[in-house]
Amino acid sequence: MDFIDNKESKFKEILLNVKEEERLGMHSFHRYYGKLIPAIPRAFIREFTKVGDLVFDPFSGSGTTALESRFLDRNFIGVEINPLSVLISKIKTNNYSVEMLKRIQDKLLQLIDEDKEEVKAEEIPFVINRDHWFKDFVQRDLVIIRRNFDKAVDEFIDDGNKEKYIDFLIAVLSAIVKQVSNADTMHVFPGISKRMRRLESEGKIKINVFDTFRRALKKRIQFVEQVGKHDVSTNIMLGDSANIDLSQYSDKVDLVVTNPPYISSVRYAETLKLELYWLEVTKSSSDYMNLSNSMIGNDHIAKKDCIELQLTKYDFVNDYIKQMYEIDKKQAKVLYDYFSLMEKVIIKAQQVLKSGKKLVMKISDSKIRKIKIPTGYLLTKIAEENGFKLIDVFNDKINENSRSLLTSRNTYSDIILEDNIIFWEKK
Numbered sequence: 001m002d003f004i005d006n007k008e009s010k011f012k013e014i015l016l017n018v019k020e021e022e023r024l025g026m027h028s029f030h031r032y033y034g035k036l037i038p039a040i041p042r043a044f045i046r047e048f049t050k051v052g053d054l055v056f057d058p059f060s061g062s063g064t065t066a067l068e069s070r071f072l073d074r075n076f077i078g079v080e081i082n083p084l085s086v087l088i089s090k091i092k093t094n095n096y097s098v099e100m101l102k103r104i105q106d107k108l109l110q111l112i113d114e115d116k117e118e119v120k121a122e123e124i125p126f127v128i129n130r131d132h133w134f135k136d137f138v139q140r141d142l143v144i145i146r147r148n149f150d151k152a153v154d155e156f157i158d159d160g161n162k163e164k165y166i167d168f169l170i171a172v173l174s175a176i177v178k179q180v181s182n183a184d185t186m187h188v189f190p191g192i193s194k195r196m197r198r199l200e201s202e203g204k205i206k207i208n209v210f211d212t213f214r215r216a217l218k219k220r221i222q223f224v225e226q227v228g229k230h231d232v233s234t235n236i237m238l239g240d241s242a243n244i245d246l247s248q249y250s251d252k253v254d255l256v257v258t259n260p261p262y263i264s265s266v267r268y269a270e271t272l273k274l275e276l277y278w279l280e281v282t283k284s285s286s287d288y289m290n291l292s293n294s295m296i297g298n299d300h301i302a303k304k305d306c307i308e309l310q311l312t313k314y315d316f317v318n319d320y321i322k323q324m325y326e327i328d329k330k331q332a333k334v335l336y337d338y339f340s341l342m343e344k345v346i347i348k349a350q351q352v353l354k355s356g357k358k359l360v361m362k363i364s365d366s367k368i369r370k371i372k373i374p375t376g377y378l379l380t381k382i383a384e385e386n387g388f389k390l391i392d393v394f395n396d397k398i399n400e401n402s403r404s405l406l407t408s409r410n411t412y413s414d415i416i417l418e419d420n421i422i423f424w425e426k427k
């Protein structure tokens, strides 16, 4: 079932041209798997909105759409369920004084250098299998860096801006956590690879936490300088986009640009496991599991919840759910959950958009238990039943970064097939 007719797409041309442009360094503030390529929001924010308009991303992740909106002087609202992602995207879109950041940087580096006090056990965050992931001296050095943030910022700021600057430092610390851990940075999911073990045994792993932090901080202050100041509002809300109350934005949004999670193989939380624990966003394994299980597309489903066949109000979706139920009850429930929640998000997007305005979505089809699920097509049919019409759709080359999210550990879930960029318009 293919709703792409391979005709020439004007929008594809526009995107190809924008892909040639230089991207902002700020997009690389923090590693984040499943990121949108910045050219997608950039191209269509320019095409469909003007300065001062309002852009919305219901899965705002690390803030790619948020940052591009801000850079192009558009207001932005976003929703994201992972508090660490909210932190990262806020940092990318705050107005900072570069001069102030530099002063804080100098003070902080001095404080770290002078801090000779012993690190107490209770200062070290809970990380599942902590000693497996972090060497003793790395744990101590990370604590020393973190415990000087308040003092460094206090030296210069005593008003409401204090938190914003501390958050910047926390985000930089988060950005280096994986780099100074024992995990292989070449791998998407934390793991100690053969390669790392070999390098370790040959004495080739040299970790210097303070140096890594110092370099990371300097580079990120340069990113802030490049983005510059922008007089627009960026509001990134922590929450579940299927259920959050957006009534205050009804008929106020000029464009939605988003890439929702894929069905089933979503392991976004796992890619950030070490950072989530080290920053104490998740303070226990149950905190971590709760976050992971709250994400759309996750497949942590209890057996008892899969026994009964659950169907949506759409026959075109139910056909796939029923087919799946015959071979795998759990995956049938994953499909049911995914399309039910995405329906809610589509309805919310429709409510906040002004009429005649567009929603641009990057999504890929999935193959689960050898059944191809045409996700983009099914979401389009749902959108058409909820006040949208399809304007255009084309294939974009798959981003290797997102392909690697879906690795062989999931036996049932084949790799994603291709990325589609879909354009709907509110009727």
Ligand SMILES: C[S@@+](CC[C@H](N)C(=O)[O-])C[C@H]1O[C@@H](n2cnc3c(N)ncnc32)[C@H](O)[C@@H]1O
Residues within 6 Å of the ligand: 032, 034, 035, 036, 058, 059, 060, 061, 062, 063, 064, 065, 079, 080, 081, 082, 085, 239, 240, 241, 242, 258, 259, 260, 261, 262, 268, 294, 295, 296
């Ligand atoms: C494909 S990523 C989006 C990445 C983003 N466009 C970027 O460039 O960083 C999907 C995001 O949806 C988030 N997410 C999953 N379930 C959610 C929900 N129910 N509500 C809000 N966000 C959710 C995940 O945490 C993840 O960051």
